[in-house]
Amino acid sequence: MKRCIYHVPYPIETxxxxxxxxxxxxxxxxxxxxxxxxxxxxxxxxxxxIKFKELKKQVKEGKKxxxxxxxxxxxxxxxxxxxxxxxxPFLEKxxxxxxxKKHIPIGLFYRDIDxxxxxxxxxVSFYKRCxxxxxxxYDLMLYNKYIDILYLPSLQMGELIDYRGxxxxxxxxxxxxxMVLYEKNTIEKERLQLFYVGGVGGRYDxxxxxxxxxxxxxxxLTICCHEKxxxxxxxxxxxxxxxxxxxxxGQGEELEQYYKEADLAVLFINAKGYANMAMPxxxxxxxxxxxxxxxxxxxxxxxxxxxxxxGWSIKYDVRLLEELLRFLNxxxxxxxxxxxxxxxxxxxxxxSKRALAVGRDLQNIKWGSR
Numbered sequence: 001m002k003r004c005i006y007h008v009p010y011p012i013e014t015x016x017x018x019x020x021x022x023x024x025x026x027x028x029x030x031x032x033x034x035x036x037x038x039x040x041x042x043x044x045x046x047x048x049x050i051k052f053k054e055l056k057k058q059v060k061e062g063k064k065x066x067x068x069x070x071x072x073x074x075x076x077x078x079x080x081x082x083x084x085x086x087x088x089p090f091l092e093k094x095x096x097x098x099x100x101k102k103h104i105p106i107g108l109f110y111r112d113i114d115x116x117x118x119x120x121x122x123x124v125s126f127y128k129r130c131x132x133x134x135x136x137x138y139d140l141m142l143y144n145k146y147i148d149i150l151y152l153p154s155l156q157m158g159e160l161i162d163y164r165g166x167x168x169x170x171x172x173x174x175x176x177x178x179m180v181l182y183e184k185n186t187i188e189k190e191r192l193q194l195f196y197v198g199g200v201g202g203r204y205d206x207x208x209x210x211x212x213x214x215x216x217x218x219x220x221l222t223i224c225c226h227e228k229x230x231x232x233x234x235x236x237x238x239x240x241x242x243x244x245x246x247x248x249x250g251q252g253e254e255l256e257q258y259y260k261e262a263d264l265a266v267l268f269i270n271a272k273g274y275a276n277m278a279m280p281x282x283x284x285x286x287x288x289x290x291x292x293x294x295x296x297x298x299x300x301x302x303x304x305x306x307x308x309x310x311g312w313s314i315k316y317d318v319r320l321l322e323e324l325l326r327f328l329n330x331x332x333x334x335x336x337x338x339x340x341x342x343x344x345x346x347x348x349x350x351x352s353k354r355a356l357a358v359g360r361d362l363q364n365i366k367w368g369s370r
Contacts, residue, residue, distance in 0.1 A: 001036045001037065002034075002035045002036045002037075002066060002359075003035065003036060003037040003038075003039070003063070003064065003065045003066060004031060004035050004037075004038055004039070004065060004066050004067050004068065004069060004359065005038075005039045005040075005041065005055065005065050005067070005068035005069070005099070005104065006027075006028055006031055006038050006039070006040045006041070006042075006068075006069055006070075007040075007041040007042070007068055007069070007070040007071075007095060008024050008041075008042045008070065008071045008073075009042075009048065009072070009073055009077045009080050009091075009092055010042070010043070010044070010073050010080040011042060011043050011044065011047075012024050012025055012028060012042050013025065017251040017252050019172070019280070019281040020074050020111065022172075022281055023071065023109075023111075023172060023281070024071050026173065026175060026351040027069070027071065027109075027351060027354065027355060028040065029175075029351065030173070030350075030351040030352045030354060030355035031069065031355045033352055033355070034352060034355050034356055034359065035355075035359070039051075039055060039058070039065065041055065041095065044080070044081055044082065045080075045081055045087050045088035045091055046088075048088070048091060048095075049088060049091055052091065052094070052095055052098075055098075056098060059098075059102055065104050066104075066105075066359070066362070066363050067104060067105045067106070067107065067358075067359065067362035067363060067365075068095075068099050068104055068105070068106045068107070069106075069107050069108075069109075069355075069358050069362070070106065070107070070108040070109070070147075071108070071109040071111065072108060072109070072110055072111055072139065073111070074111055074112060074114070075132070076132055076135030076136050076138070076139055077092050077135075077139050078092075078135050078138070078139075079131075079132070079135065086135075092142065093142055093146075096142060096145075096146035096147070097146060099146070100146050105148045105149075105362040105363070105365040106146060106147050106148050106149075106362075107147070107148060107149040107150075107151055107358055107361060107362050108143060108147045108149075108150055108151065109151040109152075109170055110143070110150055110151065110152055110157075110161070110163075111153075112153070112157075112274075112278075113157055113160055113161055113274070114274065115132065115133060115136050116160050116161070117273055117274050118273075119202065119203075119273070119274070140161060140162055140163060143163055143165075144162070144163055144164055144165065147163075147165060148165065148166065148362065148365050149165070149166045149167070149168055149361055149362065149365075150163050150165060150166070150167050150168075151167075151168055151169070151170035151358070152167060152168070152169055152170065153169070153170070153171055153172075153277070153278060153279040153300075154169055154171070154277045154278070154279055154300040155167060155168075155169050156276070156277040156300055157277045168361065170354055170357070170358070171279040171284070171304075171349075171354075172279060172280075172281040172283075172284045173284060173349055173350050173351035173352075173353065173354045174284050174285070174287060174288035174346055174349055174350045174351065175288070175350070175351060176350050176351075176352060178285075178288055178289075179288045179289075179290075179346055179347075179350075180259075180288070180289055180290070181289075181290040181339065181340075181343065182259065182260045182289070182290075184260075184263060184336075186263045186332050186335050186336050186339075187332045187333060187336060189263070189332075191218055191219060191220050191244075192218060192219045192220070192263050192264060192325070192328070192329055192332075192335075193219075193220055193222070193261045193262050193263050193264075194213070194219055194220065194221040194222070194262065194263070194264045194265070194266050194294075195221075195222050195224070195258050195259065195261070195262035195264070195265050195266065195291070196209070196221065196222070196223045196224070196265070196266040196267075197223075197224040197225070197255060197258070197282050197285070198224075198225065198280065198282045199225065199229065200223070200225045200226075200229050200230050200233045201229060201232065201233035201236065203269075203273065203274055203275040203278070204269050204275070205269055205270035206223070206233075206268075206269060207237060207239070207270070208268070208270070208316055208317065208318045208321065209221075209266060209268045209269070209321070210239055210241070210242065210245060211318045212268075212318045212321035212322050212325065213242055213244060213245055214242035214244070215318070215322045216244075216322060216325045216326065216329075217244065218325075218326075218329050219244060219325055219329070220244045220245075220246070221244060221245045221246075221266070222245075222246050222248055222258055222261070222262070223245060223246070223247050223248070224247075224248050224249065224250055224255065224258060225247065225249070226249065227247070227249055230247050255285075259285075259289040259291065262289075262291050263291075263292075263332075263335055264291065264292055264293070264294055264311075264328070264335065265282075265286035265289075265291040265292065265293045265294070265311075266293070266294050266295075267280065267282070267283060267286075267293055267294070267295040267296065267301055267302075267305070268294050268295065268296055268314075268316070268321060269296055269316075270296070270316050271296045271298075271299035271301070271302065271316065275299070276298075276299045276300065277299070277300050278299075278300060278301065279300055279301055279304070280301060283295075283301050283304065283305075284349060287310055287342060287345060287346050287349060288346055290339045290340075290342045290343065290346065291339065292310060292311040292312075292335055292338040292339055292342070293305050293310055293311030293312075294311055294312050294314070294321070294324065294325075295311060295312070295313045295314075296313065296314070296315070296316045297313040297314055297315055298315075308345045309338070309341065309345075310338070310342050310345055311338065312324055312328075
């Protein structure tokens with residue numbers, strides 16, 4: 001019987017559609033799909049402590065677990081209580097230490113490194129940083145001591161953190177039940193339909209996307225984002241929104257109508273700094289819906305688009321975007337052919353495949369290698 005442990009130092013949200021909430025939920029579903037038994041340690045500290053005691057009891061009675069997979073928090077793990085007070089300062093350390101002692105390999109997904117960039121200083125006050133920055137370093141100290149494999153959205157991100165063990169890339173995935181190829185009349189349409197879903201402003205700079213769309217009267221762009229975020233960004237950039245851009249709100253199943261309409265998906269953002277090494281969940285949602293992607297090049301997600309031939313990766317330049325859109329408008333069969341060829345890549349990038357890869361990695365750990 002294949003058994004594993006799944007650990008996150010916070011409650012697993014079931015009704016949130018943010019990337020940080022989707023991933024732990026989907027990975028847990030994927031482990032349950034592929035393993036006979038998954039012992040879950042999650043929730044706030046009191047709940048995790050109870051589950052940890054139960055785990056120790058089971059192991060003492062002879063139950064075997066092949067490995068433990070963990071995902072950290074976007075905040076320091078000690079601050080994940082409702083009131084952000086470190087009421088259980090040694091709980092995660094004791095969980096890792098116990099697994100190490102019992103020869104249960106540990107893999108941990110390290111979510112993001114916002115705290116290493118200058119924009120973190122602008123977003124978080126000096127007094128809060130005096131608390132959070134040492135605690136982020138404390139988490140890394142524990143990972144260096146106890147974690148066998150550190151998983152990352154991209155290996156480029158791993159170059160900016162002090163982890164001396166084995167690192168592997170583990171980008172987001174696709175839910176197999178959400179994979180769909182909608183029938184579209186792209187070739188016969190009067191206007192091409194483009195779609196972008198996600199953040200606006202900050203690391204998601206859409207300035208040149210908007211400028212390029214304004215020059216192409218044969219396309220319409222739908223942007224799905226928070227209304228306030230869009231208004232704030234327009235005020236900040238003094239952007240005059242062209243008539244062929246519409247703003248909508250939606251999440252989860254509400255997005256299906258826009259995926260169904262879209263001929264092309266867009267990840268044409270100014271990929272610098274943190275955005276340069278990110279692997280947005282939205283990219284894999286586009287892939288799962290077989291919508292060819294227009295992406296910025298020379299960044300982690302742009303390289304993925306180019307390597308897997310699921311769209312076009314170009315320099316963040318208005319003229320080049322306009323040229324590409326004009327080419328695709330005049331050669332719409334290229335869009336259709338690219339969409340049809342995305343299926344194989346989609347099937348290789350499911351959440352289930354991610355969980356199976358973790359299982360293979362951790363069960364091949366040789367003791368004494370760390």
